[in-house]
Amino acid sequence: MTKEKIILGIDLGTTYSSVAYVDETGYPKILENDEGQRSTPSVVYFEDSGNVIVGRVAKSSLALDPMKGVELAKREIANLSSSREKRNWEIYGKKYTPEDVSSFILKKLVKDACAKLGKEVNDVIITVPAYFDLTAREAVRTAGILAGLNVLALLNEPEAAAIAFTYGKVRKPETIFIYDLGGGTFDVTLLKYDGKKCEVLATDGDHALGGADFDRRLLEHLAKQAMEEGVDVYSNLEKLQELKENIEITKIALSTAEKKKVRVDQKQYEVTREKYTELIQDKLAETEITMNNLLQAAKEKGIEGWQNIDRIILVGGSSRTPAVRSLVARVTGKEPDITMNPDEAVALGAAIYGNIYKEIEEKLEEEQKQGTVKPEEVEAKKIFYLEGKVSSVCSHSIGIVALTESGKRRNAILIKKNTKIPCESEHVFGTRAAHQETACIRILLGESENIDECREVGKVTLRLTQDLPKESPIRVHLKYNFEGRLDVFSESLANGDKIESTLDLRDQLTPEEIQIQREQLEQIEVQ
Structure with a gap:
């Protein structure tokens, strides 16, 4: 090659x-x-x-x-x-x-x-x-x-x-709502297209909702019917596999047909589109809640209601489901645009x-040859150009563990959900005790002040070299960069101690560990 x-x-x-x-x-x-x-x-x-x-x-x-x-x-x-x-x-x-x-x-x-x-x-x-x-x-x-x-x-x-x-x-500027229902995850995103650039305004979703859940509901329904006639598909892997394959075919067929017969162990059972919709109705309702949550968040960006949205686009194979299209049309008051292949x-x-x-990259290479861009400026310039095509937002609020006046731990949010990235924010906190040797900056993701409802994704430890009194000021600066990584800067305003690093995420491999694991996986043939 x-x-x-x-x-x-x-x-x-x-x-x-x-x-x-x-x-x-x-x-x-x-x-x-x-x-x-x-x-x-x-x-x-x-x-x-x-x-x-x-x-x-x-x-x-x-x-x-x-x-x-x-x-x-x-x-x-x-x-x-x-x-x-x-x-x-x-x-x-x-x-x-x-x-x-x-x-x-x-x-x-x-x-x-x-x-x-x-x-x-x-x-x-x-x-x-x-x-x-x-x-x-x-x-x-x-x-x-x-x-x-x-x-x-x-x-x-x-x-x-x-x-x-x-x-x-050639498209005129418009506000676009994207409903993305895939096999295992669900996203809704609101963005503005100005004729050249796609700028995300807000996003929301559920990483545990998708077409696989629809398949499971249909499987349980048909398995129950078969069990009533003495056929236990769960006890026979071959029968279970056959049913799973038939369910996938049935789900696709019901996108255009009103009913479909499904074979289970030499017997046939009829599934109507109406019954299928009934089986997944609660899951569809969850997507509606997420849609409305997104619209509520978008009000901060000047979008007051569905009437301010010009186009609805469906993405993901599960969006082919007629009940999905009906739901989206009902909620938004607009017929979805289905000109794209959602798969x-x-x-x-x-x-x-x-x-x-x-x-x-080719443009930057030429600019370097011409001397209009210095080597150390290339990465920043690349991000500048990419931002001119598409910009995104934080999918979750980012904060740190801090103490209230009563000494209770809370999530102090520094970067709010749906803030345009790259972005940065800082706040000054006080040390919780006198003579602290370290200040541990624990990074949280979540919308609640209650840290039990948030997820700790990493921490940075600032070492303090002098005895400091209680409430000595510590400045914490978070920068969420274009690549989707978080840079953390922390400084003691009392004595100048500081630390700056890209956050090492919890449960993630180090570069050295990745290299070792990669070499081990290379021993496995993939076909």
Whole structure:
């Protein structure tokens, strides 16, 4: 293979993943996998300790041998935002994390893409749910590195969809609402398009809601019907696998048909669209709550109601569900725009963003040759140019653990949710006791003052070299940068002691640990 500057856009999905690129004519295209499919099931199956299968074959194999593989790994990455302990799976005597499993999926996607292109490609843009927090985003970045990829950027999925929607078209400025319901996560995002740039105003979501939940409801319904006739699908893996495959077919069919017959162990059961809607109604109601929460938050940005929104775009395969389209139309009072393929928009948008990234790099190389940009200015200039195409917001408020006057610990929010990034904020706090040797800056994510309702994602320790009285001033400065990382600066105003660092996130591997793990994973063949 020959090397050429192509940047792949990857939609790393919970249930299905896809990859795209921009061809030599500037047209974004989905790259088929080695089976000729435009998407790949995000399922990993171990044939043995040294061989991994990813995709359709892995999906069918896992159903019959569930202890030898993993599905829905992205949901476990999302759960890093809320759980205290990282999930792992022990297979053939070795433990694998969500990042490890995701790295196998990424490696397979890029391997097939390179074979299709006939070129070696290593540079990628990977999309993430807009509601992913610092920890989950860094886990995705780590997965890319473990796969041996050069992760140029992480791009929010709704922003990728907006880029795809506006690319190559002359569109008037408008306010766009994106409803993104994927296989395992749900996002809503409000943005403004000014004819050149997509600027996110607000975002919200649920990382534990998606089409996989719809599948589960349909599975439980049909399994119960079969049980009433003496068929226990849960006790027979082959029957269970057959039902799961039929459920996926049924769900797709009900997007256009009013009813569909499903076979379970030689018997047929009819599922109507009305019944399917009834089964998932509570989940749909959860998305409506999130939609209204977003609209409430958008009032701070001058959006008073749905009448101020010009266009509604549906993204994610689960948005094909007629009940979803009906709900969105009812809530917003507008018919959704369904001109884009909801399964492919995110990957295509990531590829377009990658092409923009490449053009900016080429422009900066030329500016360096001309002497108009110094080497030390390149990164800042690159961010400036990228901000001219798309800008995002914080998906969660960022604060630190502080004490109230009564001595109770609280979350002191420094950067509010939906603040445009890059952004920064600072506050001066007092030491809690005299003669402190250190000041521990504990970083929290969450909207509540109650620290039990927030998540601690890391900490920075400031060493104090002099005996200081109680309430000695400590300045804490947080900077959330364009790459989605948090820089922490802390200084004692009494004696000048200071520390500045990029926050080391809790439960994340160090660069050295990532390299060791990458070398170990490279011993496993991915097909």
